Amino acid sequence: MATNRTFTMIKPDAVQENHIGGILHMMEEGGFRVVELQKINLTAERAGQFYAVHAERPFYNDLVKYMSSGPIVAAVLEKDNAVADFRTLIGATNPAQAAEGTIRKKYAKSIEANAVHGSDSDENAQIEADFFFGSK
Ligand code: IDP
Numbered sequence: 001m002a003t004n005r006t007f008t009m010i011k012p013d014a015v016q017e018n019h020i021g022g023i024l025h026m027m028e029e030g031g032f033r034v035v036e037l038q039k040i041n042l043t044a045e046r047a048g049q050f051y052a053v054h055a056e057r058p059f060y061n062d063l064v065k066y067m068s069s070g071p072i073v074a075a076v077l078e079k080d081n082a083v084a085d086f087r088t089l090i091g092a093t094n095p096a097q098a099a100e101g102t103i104r105k106k107y108a109k110s111i112e113a114n115a116v117h118g119s120d121s122d123e124n125a126q127i128e129a130d131f132f133f134g135s136k
Contacts, residue, residue: 005035006082006119007128008090012070013113015039020073023116026103027077030089036076036133044068050131059112066112074132083125086118 010023024034042050047067054060079085091102095114098105108114119125 003122004080004082005076005078005129006032006086006125007117007132008075008077008086008119009117010073010075011113011115011117012066012072013109014107014115015071015073017107019107019115023103023107024073024075026106027075027086027089030079030085032077032079032082032086032089034075035078036074036129038074038132039071040074040132041071042068050128063112076129076133083119083122087120090116090118 008027010020014020014023020039028034044064047064048055051060051063051067054063057063077086089103091098091104091108093104093114094111095104095108096111098108103116104114107116119128
């Protein structure tokens with residue numbers, strides 16, 4: 001995957017509260033094009049695999065439970081400088097610290113239920129996109 005793509009998920013709290021459209025709209029308004037899109041339920045096992053990098057963190061078990069608590073929307077997005085620009089658009093992990101105008105500022109409920117995921121590097125964007133959509 002080129003550096004103009006990133007991977008995102010709309011997390012269970014935001015899907016449950018009917019914010020898929022609002023969040024996709026903010027992504028498109030932010031200049032991102034939806035390349036792949038899928039609504040899916042993660043099993044606890046799959047959620048655990050996705051977040052395996054956090055396996056030693058104290059919040060890992062809760063995070064796995066939360067991410068498998070209801071459907072999520074997985075997507076691949078395209079834009080120049082996608083990974084960095086998307087991290088800016090979603091805002092800080094903790095919504096209390098997220099900047100005005102960011103997706104998490106508007107939709108996140110807590111540091112855990114923070115509405116969206118965004119890849120943190122080109123390498124992880126590729127790995128995460130493949131996790132859901134396979135190699136392209
Ligand atoms: P990021 O999603 O902003 O990249 P990470 O540090 O990679 O943040 O954490 C992954 C996810 O784990 C976060 O989006 C959030 O859902 C959850 N998380 C991170 N830190 C905490 C915490 O301190 N308590 C509970 N959940 C957390």
